Amino acid sequence: MEPTELNAVLEEAGLSPYQADAYVTLLELGSASASEIASMSGVPQPRIYDVLRTLDDEGYVTVYERDRLYAQATHPSEALSGLKTAIERYEFAIDEIETRYQAPEVREGDVSLVQRFRTVLDHARESIGMANEHIQLAVPADQFTTLQPLLRDAHERGVYVQLSLHLPPDDELPFDRSEFEGVCTEVRRRDLAGPFLLLVDRQRACYATNSSREYGVLVDDYTTTYVFHWYYLTRLWEVYETIYDGRNERPPYSFVEITDCIRGIEPLLDDGAEIFGRVEGELVRTGRDRTLTGQFVDVEYTGTRTEGTPASLIELAAEATIYFQTEEKRYTIGGRGAEREDIAAKRFTVERIDGP
Template sequence: MDNVPSNTMDTDELHAILEEAGLSPYQADAYETLLELGSASASEIATTSGVPQPRIYDVLRALEDDGYVTTYNRDRLYAQANDPSEALSGLRGAIKRYETAIGEIEARYQESEVDEGDVSLVRRFRTVFEHSREVIKTADDHIQLAATPDQFRKLQTELQAAHERGVHIQLSLHVPPDNNLPLDKSEFEGICTEVRRRDLRGPFLLLVDRHQACYSTHNQLSDEYGVLVDDYITAYVFHWYYITRLWEVYDTIYDGHNEQLPYSYVEITDCIRAVEPLLNNNAIITGRIEGEFVRTGRESDLSGQFVDVEYTGSRTDEAPASLLELAAEARLRFETDDDSYTVGGRGAHTEDVAGKRFIIEQIDDPAGDG
């Protein structure tokens, strides 16, 4: 008796579970009896279990077919219970299916609570974070991430793969002002294009190609919620929030940009800041612009010369344009051998080309030796 666990299941409950596993009521009765007797004749099993004598033979053979018992003949038919490790494979299979179903139910419960087109409201940060892993895998050009060091580490594998595909990755890293940076800067190499340290705590935010966004408050002092976006116009709101509140005002702690030509930009504002001072000094700047033609949606890959910049903000000095000055309309004028184009950023609709990547390949000073 000392070996009997204190939480022993009663007979009625065991009987119900066996029926759920696929046994008939008579089969469950006979099997429970054999578990108690070990081995017994068919007639003894029928008498003890209450299974009618005319049915006991069919019941035992069905249990044998399912692996629960073994029958054998002496002067009459006998049966004995098989080792549970072999006999209960069907029951264990049912348990595994239940566990799988429970996991699926929990996973689906964490997904969209409110789904309106391409914007979903979800309950938990974990849902947002795991979705972020998948979204990063789809990135073609640009990733903007606001995260803690621990969150960054958990996404390093996906981010590194994206960086190796040529994706431009900006990381706004939250580290409290009195804390030392808990990462060696070498950990950013091969993963990030640029990292800025942010003292103020903020949300988790991932933006991919200015089209997809994963946002979560992840605030332990209040209810968590998250937003998943797959829509350019809605994602742009999060992009502007990222630039103004999580990026522009903070200092760079790691810069992985090329120190030598070619220079590559994924934001037209960054490209304008780079080329405008050079154009003011009459430099000749040649390169490429990848994007799509606004009117047709066809992909474009233009090679030529950056000849001018235009934006609505007014200039008061020779310093590069500020984000505020570039906040409204901002465009480049780009000339190829065949034509001249106006180029805007992603989502441009009044320009000839919506640019996704701006590449400066050569800078020549006309007053010099070229």
């Protein structure tokens, strides 16, 4: 029997097309990671976790976790009993099956809706493993503990990790603050409960509600993730107390957001300091990677700050530009997604400060 014919029979037995594709692929592989199964079967990456867990519930496969989700095909003697039962139910109760079947709430593409928090968490694990520059995470303490090993690996790769940690007002931190060392760059404590939210490199987002009606949103799109980014900053980060700061107090130190860089260097520039360092990003016109070495010479933004205080997040919410002088020329630097500047920067490193 050809694979396409087998798929058709499995679909007639009650499997969805994605479930049939994933199961037939796994029969050939024996065992594999969720990502490998998605790649070889054609099942969209955000859907593969729901698909495999449903197949596990039905007895077709067994899922297990190592550093990520894996699955292996169940022995036919076990799997066929479920298949025979499904066929019998199909033959004698087709109307009941059609009535009870509920298609997952999913819109294919860059934004997907999923029904299970476990699917959001699986996608979050994979996204953390793919992070290159920046992670923003909002979770309660138990979920931080779950993701801690992956966050540690990301931090060791040089990823800037910001954690908004939810703890009820009267609760003590359930572990020593040393647990943040080598795992997070900054941690802030948040008393108000909120959703599960992970942002990676301003490109991927994993969101899940904390309400009784469980659903999640998975995003792989810069523009949509940008909306979640500002929600994170204003609702889950900016106003809360810092309980851990792993950044260097003296150079060298880095920023991954242009807003933070401006707030860090503008008071020093106003005092007459000379600030030298490095900007990493891409040329806006061509998209090619570019690293500049030179001097931070000025900043400019739409808002107007109160004299003697750093600019607020709101004052930097529109256009924000840094002027950076190299040996060749003066560049205009914007943040991720910049359109008017010379460079769209993803990391700013202050290496030396001379003067006041």
